[in-house]
Amino acid sequence: MPEVSSRSTSSANLAAPGIRPSAPGVFLENVSFAYSDDVLFHSLNFTVKSGQWTCLIGPSGCGKSTLLRLISGSLRKGLSGEIRFSNGNGYNGLCAWMAQKDLLLPWLTVLDNVCLGARLRGETSAAKHEKATSLLEDAGLGAYADSLPSELSGGMRQRVALLRTLMEERSVILMDEPFSALDALTRIKLQDLAAKMVKGTTVLMVTHDPLEALRLGHNIYVMTGRPAQMSKAIIPPGPPPRKPSDPAIVSLAGELLDRLAQTSHEEFGTGGVDRS
Amino acid sequence: MNLVRLITIAVGLVFIWQVIVLLTGVPPFILPGPLSVAQAALTHRGPLFDHAMTTLFEIIAGLILGTLLGASSALFMIAFAPLKRWLLPVLVISQAIPVFALAPLLILWLGYGMASKIAMAVLIIFFPVTAAFYDGLRSTEPGWLELARVMNARPLAVIRHIRIPAALPAFASGLRVATAVAPIGAVVGEWVGSSKGLGFYMLHANARMQIDLMFAALAVLATVALSLYLSVDRAMIKLVYWQKEEKETEI
Numbered sequence: 391m392p393e394v395s396s397r398s399t400s401s402a403n404l405a406a407p408g409i410r411p412s413a414p415g416v417f418l419e420n421v422s423f424a425y426s427d428d429v430l431f432h433s434l435n436f437t438v439k440s441g442q443w444t445c446l447i448g449p450s451g452c453g454k455s456t457l458l459r460l461i462s463g464s465l466r467k468g469l470s471g472e473i474r475f476s477n478g479n480g481y482n483g484l485c486a487w488m489a490q491k492d493l494l495l496p497w498l499t500v501l502d503n504v505c506l507g508a509r510l511r512g513e514t515s516a517a518k519h520e521k522a523t524s525l526l527e528d529a530g531l532g533a534y535a536d537s538l539p540s541e542l543s544g545g546m547r548q549r550v551a552l553l554r555t556l557m558e559e560r561s562v563i564l565m566d567e568p569f570s571a572l573d574a575l576t577r578i579k580l581q582d583l584a585a586k587m588v589k590g591t592t593v594l595m596v597t598h599d600p601l602e603a604l605r606l607g608h609n610i611y612v613m614t615g616r617p618a619q620m621s622k623a624i625i626p627p628g629p630p631p632r633k634p635s636d637p638a639i640v641s642l643a644g645e646l647l648d649r650l651a652q653t654s655h656e657e658f659g660t661g662g663v664d665r666s
Numbered sequence: 667m668n669l670v671r672l673i674t675i676a677v678g679l680v681f682i683w684q685v686i687v688l689l690t691g692v693p694p695f696i697l698p699g700p701l702s703v704a705q706a707a708l709t710h711r712g713p714l715f716d717h718a719m720t721t722l723f724e725i726i727a728g729l730i731l732g733t734l735l736g737a738s739s740a741l742f743m744i745a746f747a748p749l750k751r752w753l754l755p756v757l758v759i760s761q762a763i764p765v766f767a768l769a770p771l772l773i774l775w776l777g778y779g780m781a782s783k784i785a786m787a788v789l790i791i792f793f794p795v796t797a798a799f800y801d802g803l804r805s806t807e808p809g810w811l812e813l814a815r816v817m818n819a820r821p822l823a824v825i826r827h828i829r830i831p832a833a834l835p836a837f838a839s840g841l842r843v844a845t846a847v848a849p850i851g852a853v854v855g856e857w858v859g860s861s862k863g864l865g866f867y868m869l870h871a872n873a874r875m876q877i878d879l880m881f882a883a884l885a886v887l888a889t890v891a892l893s894l895y896l897s898v899d900r901a902m903i904k905l906v907y908w909q910k911e912e913k914e915t916e917i
Binding site for chain 2 (some may be wrong): 459462463464483485486487489491493495496497506507509510511512538540558564
């Protein structure tokens with residue numbers, strides 16, 4: 391089986407900048423969460439494997455993004471149960487966040503946007519700038535360091551957002567549909583870049599796109615229902631990023647899509663729409 | 667091209683004015699023609715300039731003080747939520763009192779000099795600036811704030827590096843409105859009681875039936891107000907370069 395052992399540190403010598411030597415796993419134990427009467431999670435148990443890319447896929451509104459917020463610590467009110475990181479640390483300073491919107495600040499240059507975290511913590515330094523500059527070079531954006539975000543295309547902006555995420559040097563990266571607003575070709579390129587640059591970091595990515603999950607994920611979980619349930623892990627063959635043309639990936643994507651379509655029908659109570 | 671349009675409009679208005687004077691034959695003490703107004707302006711250019719400087723100074727001082735006051739109270743309301751609950755109603759109530767009705771009081775308290783006029787301008791400017799800036803500070807993109815939270819940002823850094831710059835486009839529109847209304851404050855103040863400034867000069871000319879001079883003072887006032895507005899507008903476009911595409915001046 392292509393399953394990569396979770397203890398694998400073989401990526402150490404491939405390490406792109408921005409990687410902690412031992413990325414922790416994330417353990418959710420008996421996690422329950424509700425918005426007033428709306429119970430999103432009830433005694434949910436879920437593990438994000440250390441140093442791997444885990445994809446979470448499911449119909450909209452099933453609580454995927456909420457789960458990310460709970461793990462990042464930006465949403466704590468109403469949470470019961472435990473969210474643990476395998477290195478024993480608490481929330482603070484462990485996670486980096488990448489969203490569907492690039493969230494670049496329009497008044498800062500590309501370089502300053504990449505260094506935003508340091509600026510907000512009052513830790514700006516020449517070394518940080520150097521590192522950001524070299525990240526920009528690696529991502530093919532070296533010439534745009536002093537440009538404003540408004541001068542960049544959507545794909546470039548999202549690349550900058552990815553670099554800003556990597557700059558944080560956090561051991562867990564949470565991604566909320568980071569590539570969904572891009573056109574197909576840009577998306578594939580950015581997925582490859584992301585897979586290369588975050589190697590060895592623990593990643594939890596929420597996505598709507600089965601193909602994206604299958605390209606990037608070491609493990610894929612389908613999340614459905616309310617309160618939400620996790621499927622068993624789907625482990626596609628071969629190391630990510632996988633080719634979108636790989637027949638195994640294509641047929642798995644079809645299966646996943648079927649499964650998603652089914653669950654969303656159940657939720658809408660139509661139980662299999664016929665479209666004649 | 668903007669300037670060309672502006673000049674064309676000005677020339678067109680003057681032309682219509684001249685035509686009306688010629689066609690209706692109104693006596694010059696009701697509506698003097700543009701030519702006699704220009705002549706009056708030329709003969710009295712010394713005092714006109716002096717009074718214009720006084721008024722301009724009052725407006726600018728009012729703008730600076732009013733903007734500082736407005737911006738800092740908006741910031742205070744954002745930084746200290748409990749303060750907001752007390753300050754906001756006070757602000758709204760203060761707007762229920764017509765500022766013009768306060769003019770005689772301000773003259774009584776602050777005297778005939780510039781202070782009372784600057785105070786009038788400050789009172790007029792304060793609200794649009796506060797309201798716009800406060801609104802801008804409050805409606806920061808939630809994604810930015812969440813990002814900052816995950817980055818362990820220091821609270822003051824969030825205000826300084828995210829909330830304030832994000833609110834500056836709104837602040838700039840507030841400042842534009844303030845610049846447009848600031849001359850009203852100064853001139854009303856001058857009408858109620860003063861011995862300097864274009865408002866005073868207009869009343870003075872009016873009392874002596876120098877209607878052409880009154881019109882000349884009015885034209886100078888309009889020019890002062892307009893150039894001030896255009897400069898502020900330009901400066902805002904330059905400084906707050908990330909504001910949305912309303913860049914072209916509406917004038």
